[in-house]
Amino acid sequence: xxxxxxxxxxxxxxxxxxxxxxxxxxxxxxxxxxxxxxxxxxxxxxxxxxxxxxxxxxxxxxxxxxxxxxxxxxxxxxxxxxxxxxxxxxxxxxxxxxxxxxxxxxxxxxxxxxxxxxxxxxxxxxxxxxxxxxxxxxxxxxxxxxxxxxxxxxxxxxxxxxxxxxxxxxxxxxxxxxxxxxxxxxxxxxxxxxxxxxxxxxxxxxxxxxxxxxxxxxxxxxxxxxxxxxxxxxxxxxxxxxxxxxxxxxxxxxxxxxxxxxxxxxxxxxxxxxxxxxxxxxxxxxxxxxx
Numbered sequence: 001x002x003x004x005x006x007x008x009x010x011x012x013x014x015x016x017x018x019x020x021x022x023x024x025x026x027x028x029x030x031x032x033x034x035x036x037x038x039x040x041x042x043x044x045x046x047x048x049x050x051x052x053x054x055x056x057x058x059x060x061x062x063x064x065x066x067x068x069x070x071x072x073x074x075x076x077x078x079x080x081x082x083x084x085x086x087x088x089x090x091x092x093x094x095x096x097x098x099x100x101x102x103x104x105x106x107x108x109x110x111x112x113x114x115x116x117x118x119x120x121x122x123x124x125x126x127x128x129x130x131x132x133x134x135x136x137x138x139x140x141x142x143x144x145x146x147x148x149x150x151x152x153x154x155x156x157x158x159x160x161x162x163x164x165x166x167x168x169x170x171x172x173x174x175x176x177x178x179x180x181x182x183x184x185x186x187x188x189x190x191x192x193x194x195x196x197x198x199x200x201x202x203x204x205x206x207x208x209x210x211x212x213x214x215x216x217x218x219x220x221x222x223x224x225x226x227x228x229x230x231x232x233x234x235x236x237x238x239x240x241x242x243x244x245x246x247x248x249x250x251x252x253x254x255x256x257x258x259x260x261x262x263x264x265x266x267x268x269x270x271x272x273x274x275x276x277x278x279x280x281x282x283x284x285x286x287x288x289x290x291x
Contacts, residue, residue: 065100075110163245197226197255201262218263226259
């Protein structure tokens with residue numbers, strides 16, 4: 001009788017082992033319910049930073065339509081991550097948190113994993129190699145500080161969502177985040193890029209042998225040199241946190257087009273026959289005057 005009783009107790013204990021393991025590794029049902037943009041379950045972030053980031057993400061959601069929801073958990077297992085993410089989306093209906101799309105950022109404190117799961121509206125934006133490299137591309141020094149690592153991931157995430165003007169507001173303590181940037185300082189590139197293309201194209205046609213090429217040659221040489229010079233200038237005005245990708249695309253492309261058109265349309269800009277240019281006489285652009 002006693003032996004049977006001992007066997008029953010051992011059987012019950014063995015049956016409880018998987019349940020205990022699941023409860024120790026998994027999250028409770030209440031933990032799956034999210035009520036804010038920043039959900040720091042293990043309290044791994046500073047409380048003042050968490051409150052500030054919550055306000056910034058809500059403002060970002062209001063002005064852009066995108067919702068970025070951050071969930072930090074103590075640890076996770078590979079086979080449980082996908083199920084856990086699905087539970088977060090289903091339990092909280094995260095797709096309805098925004099009009100443009102929702103991105104769930106799941107971070108594990110113990111392993112240092114960062115998993116970004118987009119909603120179906122924005123899923124295609126994250127299916128490129130560039131997107132994966134941007135999210136994972138932080139240095140070891142940055143990853144040592146959770147707040148800085150999170151800021152860098154958010155910056156990359158926003159670039160993937162929209163590489164133009166959607167920017168996260170600066171943290172209330174910007175001294176702690178050396179890589180914050182503001183697109184306002186790069187607005188100068190709007191008028192500067194076409195001006196650079198015009199000047200580079202005119203200089204090439206007036207003072208180099210590129211002006212003697214055929215129309216297609218002038219087009220390619222002018223566009224290439226104009227775009228290259230503009231990219232170099234863009235990197236001179238960039239901030240420590242980098243440059244908004246859209247501004248780089250705009251500057252290089254508009255400068256290429258303007259410089260290329262100046263080269264291709266050279267006969268219309270540089271008049272060689274006005275006032276009877278003599279054979280062998282040096283040609284001067286009309287806006288430089290004649291000697």
